[in-house]
Amino acid sequence: MRTADLIRRLVGSVVEPHDITVQQYNVLRILRGAGEQGLPTLEIAERMIEQTPGITRLIDRLEEKKLVDRKRCEEDRRRVWCRITPTGIALLAKLDAPVHESLSSLSTLGARDLAQLVEHLDRAREGVHHALATNHEIKSR
Amino acid sequence: MRTADLIRRLVGSVVEPHDITVQQYNVLRILRGAGEQGLPTLEIAERMIEQTPGITRLIDRLEEKKLVDRKRCEEDRRRVWCRITPTGIALLAKLDAPVHESLSSLSTLGARDLAQLVEHLDRAREGVHHALATNHEIKSR
């Protein structure tokens, strides 16, 4: 968790001077990856690295900055499609290199160690995920 | 970072029903570890897992709940000693077992893998730490 916090702050130090938070950056990355059509609001929430219940207002703020736009889905009028705007794409393009470069600091670990680290974290996450789900079940009785 | 977020939420699901946040729990653990005399405010901040500039008010809230008390240091009147109260100790005692148990979900990894994971994270952190420090230097010019 110490390491995650440091990485968060490292990425923050790169993106925040451009007036977006790390979470907003994460949303933009997700939407860029999602392509033309975009994604419904709660789909974005599910893909976030840090889970956040405040997804609506997070995207409100991105919309205010014209980095994202939204429109109601016609087939299912409960849903809202969110898309990254050209301005958003341009901002990400500017950030790609510096973010990537800042994360190169992780290469204090070699490729092999890094791969193993990721694999271990994946396995750890499974265990924790299971514990959280169980915990939640118990609470909801 | 996904894994860290999950663990954070797992610990949160254990401690939050007792009306403290994960960060507050972290402060209490630090103060219990610090013993009788306690610690000056900013010393606590340095030892936190997630760095937080809002340490004063975080401790304000713990003080309101009578889990912590404070007094000015006589030798250096700028400083404030923070100590965990008996109520705080009692709360931690109640939480020790459930927190420990919830974290046993990490034993999807064997002891050896876990040790290696920690070592890799430590090394990763060094790299990131260095990058952040350098980054900060550049900014402050």
Add this chain to the structure above:
DNA sequence: GCAAATCAGTTGACATATCAACTAATGCTT
């Protein structure tokens, strides 16, 4: 021995996060 710099901590203004209650649309059931 005194001004300037530094340090420990606090405060105010503001941004963001969180939780529960809500609206509107759709799906399911009989």
Add this chain to the structure above:
DNA sequence: AAGCATTAGTTGATATGTCAACTGATTTGC
């Protein structure tokens, strides 16, 4: 087809986090 449950998303109240400016205490340099 009516009624209830579910789903997608929003909103309001409130708690917490964040940044910069500040106070008061202690060092440091000259």
